[in-house]
Amino acid sequence: MQLLNKLRPGYACKAGSSSSENVKKFLAIMDELGILKFELSDLEKGSMKNVMDCLSTLRAQFAYMGVVSPTGGNKYGSPHGDASSNGLSSSPTFCGYRLSRSHTKQPSAASMHHVVHKFHEVFQLKQGRYSDLSAAKISEMMKSNSLDNAPTQSLLSVVNGILDESIERKNDEIPHRVACLLKKVVQEIERRISTQAEHLRTARIRVLEALASGTGEERGVVMDRLQQIKIEKSKMEEEKKTGVEHVAKLIKEQEQRDVELSDLKQELKLAKQRHELHCLQMETEAKAAKDGLEGRMKKLEILLEDSRNQVRVLEAYSQSKSNMFNKKEHIFKSFVEFQFGALKELMLSSKSIKHEILQVQKSNLEEFNDLGVKLKALIDATGDYHIVLDENRRMFNELQELKGNIRVYCRIRPFLPRQAAKHTTVEYIGEHGELAIVNPSKQGKDRRRNFKFNKIFGPESTQAEVYSDTQPLIRSVLDGYGMCIIAYGQTGSGKTYTMTGPNGASEEDWGVNYRALNDLYSQNRRDSFLYEIQPNGLAVPDASMHPVTSTSDVLELIGVGLKNRAVGATAMNERSSRSHSVVSIHVRGKDLLSGAALHGNLHLVDLAGSERVDRSEATGDRLKEAQHINKSLSALGDVIFSLAQKNSHVPYRNSKLTQLLQSSLGGQAKTLMFVQLNPDVSSYSETISTLKFAERVSGVELGATRSSKEGRDVRELMDQIGCRTKKKIAA
């Protein structure tokens, strides 16, 4: 056991050389016995498999050896002495084969069995007796080769057989050849026994020596080791089982992997197909792209060639340009040099010019000073001019006042082409405003009636002639006075014609309105006054005021007013104005020098027809309208009459019309009335009533002879104005 203990892994390395020697001895014995041995290096590595195999073989050998009894007979009835016996006899025995032969090479179990079988065949008697054996068979059996190789059991069975046969025979003697065979066999057995005994003795001594070197403790270690080995074996079996399960699991996993692999292969196949398709497409595209690129390359090459050619051309061109520029540069340089020379000269002349300029400036300054003195004198003179202007304005107004603040003109309308019988009521028109009207139906002193006006415009009078006396009064408006121009008369007598002119009138036919407005703008003294002109209707409900800058602006507004004017047919006029038309123009002037403000106004009044109600055959609303018209005309007559009489009370408030015209009726305002007459005899009574109205309005002044003193005053004033104006112009 000590020996086995020394077989533990690593023991040889740890133990001393004596242990190692023992192992070597053990291995030598194993070698001698022909048993599969292990190497010393196995112990050093700890590889126990070879060691265990060796020990197992040794154990089996011992077991086999125990089968043969010390007497050499078949103790257990088996003639062949098989390995079933476990006993290990201490008495000399012999093994089933020669131990000496096992020195050569370790026989395998199969070869050993073969040899034993062969010698059984030679020595086994299958039937019959040994005495019946042929001489050849016996000589074959007696051959030393056969005897040497025959198993001991076979030899013993031969001996037993011959002995049994001799006992059965009793009287018969054993044939000589059989006796020789018996002798030979016995000798062989003896030889084997002695040899075996010797070998066994030697082997047992050696084994015992080897075993004697171990102790009981080592045996325990070996047993423990064996136990461990068993445990390891069971563990290994367990592991093997686990391994088997693991292998099964692995197989299953393998199967799954196979399935996955097949799926992957399928996918790979599809991917490969797709990839191939894609590659194909790519190749096609690449080919197309390549073709395209080649085409483009060719184009680009052509372009490049063109560009190169152009570059060459440009290079040549730039070269020629460069040469030209060089030439020009040369010319410029010489030119610049020349210019520098000229510049120097210029600088010199500039200096002298500067000097001259300074001289001129000095003399200019002196002249400016002189001019300043003169200008101051002029400004003073201008101040005088304004004083003169103001005085002129005042004197002009005085003149107009002396001429009369209320003037009544008479205008007789010509017969119209459509009028059939042209019998006139106008018998005489005097140069100084005398008018004789006749009534053809009457005789005697009642037949004629005389009237007196400031002036009479006959049927042939032009629009310009009618306006001529009005024109000077327009200046009064700009001078800041009020003025009112009124057209009065029966319907169809020509009021609108006088105030506005015929429809679509040319400049020649323009009425008072247009001409007055034109004069307002043309007489606008912009050098000394700033004027603002606005038509005004603020005194009338729903009226509005609009700034105007020209005659056309005013006419436009008049047009709007006319559209709104009530017009209706009467028995006397197909298109009769059934309302008064008033255009009020306010003028604001500012003296630019003194800052003094002026405010003048001009009322242009086209009254409604003055015919009698019964004559116009008006009824209903038209009758009421006619009555209103008559009332307002009557109120106007009363106001003008009161003014002419210089009454303390003037009844402005009796009608809207007089309220509206208040600013241009009375005071320093000028009133100018055109009394319109229809010369036709059929209108005689209307003519008479119109003339009576005019007579009443103009009152005392009409027909009154101005005193010689008033006449002188007028002439003197006229002279003064003329004289001053001449002086002013001279200045």
Ligand SMILES: Nc1ncnc2c1ncn2[C@@H]1O[C@H](COP(=O)(O)OP(=O)(O)OP(=O)(O)O)[C@@H](O)[C@H]1O
């Ligand atoms: N001096 C004139 N020369 C030529 N035609 C004239 C003259 N006066 C008036 N007429 C004509 O007579 C007609 C009546 O004139 P207008 O309409 O001016 O009269 P009216 O007094 O304004 O009438 P109403 O009061 O009804 O409005 C018109 O056709 C007009 O052209």
